[in-house]
Amino acid sequence: MLDMIISQAVNGLILGFLYVLIAIGLSIIFGMLGIVNFAHGSFFAIGAYLALVLARDFGWPAALLSPLIVGAIGMVVEMTLIRQLYGKEPLLGLILTFALALLAEAILRLIFGGAPVPFSPPAILSGFVEYGPILITKYRMTVLIVTVLALISFWAFLRFTPFGRIIRAGSRDAEMVGLLGINLPIVLSGVFGIGCLLAGLAGMLAGPLWTVIPSMASGAIMPAFVIVTIGGLGSYSGAIIAGLLVGITTAMTIQFAPVWSGAAMYVLMAAILLIRPRGLFGERWERFE
Amino acid sequence: MTQRNGNGGRGAGTSRRSLLLGAGGLAATQLASSKLGMPYIGNAAAAEPIRIGMIWAKTGAIVDQSTFLAQGGLFAAEQRNNQLLGRPLEIIWLDEPNPQGAQLNAQRLIDEHKVCALIGGAQSSFALAISAVAKKAKIPYVAANAAALDLTGKLCNKYTFRLQPPVDVHTKVLAPYCMGLGKRWYTLTAAYAFGQDIKASFTDFNAKNGGTIVGADEVPVGTPDYSSFILKIRAAKPDVVVGGLSASDLTTFLKQWNELGMKGKIPFAEISIGNTDIWGVGPDAATGIYTMVWYYKNPANTEDDKAFTDAYMKKFNQPPPDKAWMGWFGMRSLLESIELAKSTEPAAIVKALETWHVKDGDLDVSYRDFDHQMKRRTIICKVKDKITDKWDYVDVLENAPKTVAEIDAAFGSAADSACKMDSL
Numbered sequence: 001m002l003d004m005i006i007s008q009a010v011n012g013l014i015l016g017f018l019y020v021l022i023a024i025g026l027s028i029i030f031g032m033l034g035i036v037n038f039a040h041g042s043f044f045a046i047g048a049y050l051a052l053v054l055a056r057d058f059g060w061p062a063a064l065l066s067p068l069i070v071g072a073i074g075m076v077v078e079m080t081l082i083r084q085l086y087g088k089e090p091l092l093g094l095i096l097t098f099a100l101a102l103l104a105e106a107i108l109r110l111i112f113g114g115a116p117v118p119f120s121p122p123a124i125l126s127g128f129v130e131y132g133p134i135l136i137t138k139y140r141m142t143v144l145i146v147t148v149l150a151l152i153s154f155w156a157f158l159r160f161t162p163f164g165r166i167i168r169a170g171s172r173d174a175e176m177v178g179l180l181g182i183n184l185p186i187v188l189s190g191v192f193g194i195g196c197l198l199a200g201l202a203g204m205l206a207g208p209l210w211t212v213i214p215s216m217a218s219g220a221i222m223p224a225f226v227i228v229t230i231g232g233l234g235s236y237s238g239a240i241i242a243g244l245l246v247g248i249t250t251a252m253t254i255q256f257a258p259v260w261s262g263a264a265m266y267v268l269m270a271a272i273l274l275i276r277p278r279g280l281f282g283e284r285w286e287r288f289e
Numbered sequence: 290m291t292q293r294n295g296n297g298g299r300g301a302g303t304s305r306r307s308l309l310l311g312a313g314g315l316a317a318t319q320l321a322s323s324k325l326g327m328p329y330i331g332n333a334a335a336a337e338p339i340r341i342g343m344i345w346a347k348t349g350a351i352v353d354q355s356t357f358l359a360q361g362g363l364f365a366a367e368q369r370n371n372q373l374l375g376r377p378l379e380i381i382w383l384d385e386p387n388p389q390g391a392q393l394n395a396q397r398l399i400d401e402h403k404v405c406a407l408i409g410g411a412q413s414s415f416a417l418a419i420s421a422v423a424k425k426a427k428i429p430y431v432a433a434n435a436a437a438l439d440l441t442g443k444l445c446n447k448y449t450f451r452l453q454p455p456v457d458v459h460t461k462v463l464a465p466y467c468m469g470l471g472k473r474w475y476t477l478t479a480a481y482a483f484g485q486d487i488k489a490s491f492t493d494f495n496a497k498n499g500g501t502i503v504g505a506d507e508v509p510v511g512t513p514d515y516s517s518f519i520l521k522i523r524a525a526k527p528d529v530v531v532g533g534l535s536a537s538d539l540t541t542f543l544k545q546w547n548e549l550g551m552k553g554k555i556p557f558a559e560i561s562i563g564n565t566d567i568w569g570v571g572p573d574a575a576t577g578i579y580t581m582v583w584y585y586k587n588p589a590n591t592e593d594d595k596a597f598t599d600a601y602m603k604k605f606n607q608p609p610p611d612k613a614w615m616g617w618f619g620m621r622s623l624l625e626s627i628e629l630a631k632s633t634e635p636a637a638i639v640k641a642l643e644t645w646h647v648k649d650g651d652l653d654v655s656y657r658d659f660d661h662q663m664k665r666r667t668i669i670c671k672v673k674d675k676i677t678d679k680w681d682y683v684d685v686l687e688n689a690p691k692t693v694a695e696i697d698a699a700f701g702s703a704a705d706s707a708c709k710m711d712s713l
Binding site: 003004007008011012014015018105109113114115116117118119120121126127128135137139140206208209210211212213214215216218219220223250251254255258259261262263 | 348356541570573
């Protein structure tokens, strides 16, 4: 039994890293822009479909362009639609992004049809390795490495670059940043684009594991919201810890009470919110109070 | 006065000309249509449409199947030029996001759109919900995809008809194959009616035949990651894994089954899968032994089915998946029954559905009067070792049960049925 628990814990951690990658973009967009992006799962799905098409037509290396294209699409969406919402009723943001999610799914269905489309990992990453009771596939190991690299890169970008400092300052007091002569709208477009890029990256990596289907966004968006809520809205480190917690909780529930595995993360969320209503690392943000 | 008269005169002249042209056109249409053997055209334009409510999921985990179920239904209407009993035929398609949503939309179709019949219910839970509405509103309902036992079992009713063989019939066909592969089974089934029926019937068969269930997991619908379940199966070392996952859940499972190196190591079997479930897995990862209701390349297909396949391929540029056929055949049975009844009265349609039948070799395919279950053969198929055609993934092993007597035995008699049929 101990072997199974270790095996499931490691598997849950790897699954958690994938969840983190999906959730982190959502967390960033909320933290910096104050927008609850219901369309985040759609950028995830677009990322998967773009990677699929690029890999199929030009080979797997071309699929790496997918997150960049999704990021660019995200910037266009911000400049044309999301920008109109800043400083307005938060409900408008929910309605607009929800409508965007429905539109994106309809467009994917129109282009690719309703049936799932096959998408396999690159041949070089097929197979798995075993360390005692632990079994890890090469592809999941790659997902883990890419996720960790993406998280470290983004953290370093926020921490050590001038653009990162502007983003952090703008997320706290956009008006002051604007008064300092900084072109904040471009910064905000960049932030939304980065959030979408991370969703696209998650879609690209999850595509070969999950089913590529127009409705795949719904499978991604709920864990993402749960993780962001558990971690604390807008908290970068909170999203990482929460993602790993959700992964391990899900894996352990599958081991001991599989029928409850779908509900486990919601129970975890409810328990944490009861103890700490702002989430694990949620702070008091004056602009959201 | 002059102006009024003048205007009036010109106006009257124009009006008279329009009237004469209109009347002439109408007469010409009537004449032409009757000469062309289409007497309904002239009447249909003015007649009240016959409305049929279609409830197939537009969102959610089953949408990949329901898209084709809906497409098949619409295709059946289109093949009749959207005309029925000399009246326009209108198919109104609403979503079934969950059982409650399916129920609400069924009620909306009846109350607001005044439909004379319903078809739909992509999942058993949806179909059971719609069936309850059909019973209450006394509106005929064809469940073309649901397989849960209760639909034509203890929850049967006079207004509900089901095309898909129920889980126990599929089990009787597939379980002996599984037993041939080994007696230690692991069941991995969806945590709702369809999956629970599969778990119960396969477990029962296994026990009666001296087997062992080494593990049994129920999986929530829409589970995105099966790796933890697969690790449990791997540790249990069963001879066969009996699946009960539907649509994209099955696709995801099979992709991850292959990813974790299980393809070819432990056989996977499941009843009543759809072509789209396996198409989405891809040729590298696809594996398993299955039952299917229909397959476009089945040599035993009827002439009508072959004609359907040709027409579908011509229109959609791809072979019809089984779900398109099920949507088409279910709608066909309903439309032909309305024609048979020569009426849109619910009671007349129900009576016609009870007598409707088509020939399939030695078998009369029809809905049984005592439980409204359609009786026909099913297919046992196996994923090809090497897939070279992106649509043709399986080899048909057998059309089963073989004889009419065996079919009767598999479906069970009125005495075996849990259905206590009510009256109209």
